[in-house]
Amino acid sequence: MSGQSITDRITAAQHSMTGSAISKAVCKATTHEVSGPKRKHLDYLIHCTSEMNVNIPQMADTLFERTANSSWVVVFKALITTHHLMMYGNERFIQYLASRNTLFNLNNFLDKGALQGYDMSTFIRRYSRYLNEKALSYRLVAVDFTKMKRGVDGVMRTMNTEKLLKTLPIIQNQLDALLDFQANPNELTNGVINAAFMLLFKDSIRLFAAYNEGVINLLEKYFDMKKNQCKDALDIYKRFLLRMTKLSEFLKVAEQVGIDQGDIPDLTQAPSSLLEALEQHLASLEGRKIKEFSAASRYERLPNIPN
Known part of the structure; x- marks a missing residue:
C-alpha cells in the first residue's frame, strides 16, 4: 500500500x-x-x-x-x-x-x-x-521532564528532598512506559514505526537527563536525610540502576538502526561500593550491625550526565 x-x-x-x-x-x-x-x-x-x-x-x-x-x-x-x-x-x-x-x-x-x-x-x-x-x-x-532546565542550577539539581522523593518515581513511571516499547532492529521495518521510535529516542535522552540529575541530587542529600527518607531514596536508587540497564538496551537498538551516537549518554554504572555505603548508612540509622566504610566511599563517581 x-x-x-x-x-x-x-x-x-x-x-x-x-x-x-x-x-x-x-x-x-x-x-x-x-x-x-x-x-x-x-x-x-x-x-x-x-x-x-x-x-x-x-x-x-x-x-x-x-x-x-x-x-x-x-x-x-x-x-x-x-x-x-x-x-x-x-x-x-x-x-x-x-x-x-x-x-x-x-x-x-x-x-x-x-x-x-x-x-x-x-x-x-x-x-x-x-x-x-x-x-x-x-x-x-x-512540567514536561524532557524540557526542564538542566545543569547544576537546574530544576532537578536544586529540588528539595521532600519534593525530590515524590518527583523521581513519576519520572521512573514515564521512563518505564517508554522502555516498554521494546522494539528490536528487525521490527523497525517501515517509516511509520521508525518515526515513532525516533521521537521515543529523543524523549529517552532528555528524560534520562532529568532522572539522572535528580538521582545525583538525591545522593548528595542522602546522608543528611531522616531514616524513612533514606529508605525511600535507597529504593529509588536501586530502581534507577535497573532502569539504566534497560535504557542501555534501548539505546543499543538506536545505535544499530543508525541513530547518531553523539546523542547517546554515557551510562557508566556507579561502583558497587556506593550502593554498599548507602545500604550501610541506612542500616546504621535502623540500628542494625554495619561494616566500616570510609567517608570517601560515600561519594564515588556517579554516572555522567548527558548533554
Whole structure:
C-alpha cells in the first residue's frame, strides 16, 4: 500500500469544503501511506498550537478521532502527530492533554486486515500507553521532564528532598512506559514505526537527563536525610540502576538502526561500593550491625550526565 487512499482524498476534500484547515492538515498527516507524517503538515500543526484563535481541544479531538480508525497506519500516525505536538508545539497543547481524564484508549487495538497489522498493533498499544503516561506526568508536576532546565542550577539539581522523593518515581513511571516499547532492529521495518521510535529516542535522552540529575541530587542529600527518607531514596536508587540497564538496551537498538551516537549518554554504572555505603548508612540509622566504610566511599563517581 503506497500513497494516499481514496478515503484519505475524500476526507481531505470534505475538510477543504468546510474550511477546516486544521482538520485537513490532521487528515493529511495521518494518511494510509506507510511513511511517517510529512514535515509540512507537522510544521503547520505546530504553528497552529501557538495561534490564540485556534481551538486546542478541537485540534486534539480531531487527532483522537483518527485513532478510532481501523487501520494501524492511520492510528500510528495520529499518535506520532500527537507526540510531535507534545514535544514541539506550544505548551498549551500538552496542558490540555494533561487536563483530560482520559487520552488514548487503545489497549485492545488490533488491525487484523493488514499484513503487518498484528505486529504494528502491539507497538500502537505500547506507544499509546507511553503518551498517556507522558500526559499524566505533566498533570502531576505541571512540567514536561524532557524540557526542564538542566545543569547544576537546574530544576532537578536544586529540588528539595521532600519534593525530590515524590518527583523521581513519576519520572521512573514515564521512563518505564517508554522502555516498554521494546522494539528490536528487525521490527523497525517501515517509516511509520521508525518515526515513532525516533521521537521515543529523543524523549529517552532528555528524560534520562532529568532522572539522572535528580538521582545525583538525591545522593548528595542522602546522608543528611531522616531514616524513612533514606529508605525511600535507597529504593529509588536501586530502581534507577535497573532502569539504566534497560535504557542501555534501548539505546543499543538506536545505535544499530543508525541513530547518531553523539546523542547517546554515557551510562557508566556507579561502583558497587556506593550502593554498599548507602545500604550501610541506612542500616546504621535502623540500628542494625554495619561494616566500616570510609567517608570517601560515600561519594564515588556517579554516572555522567548527558548533554
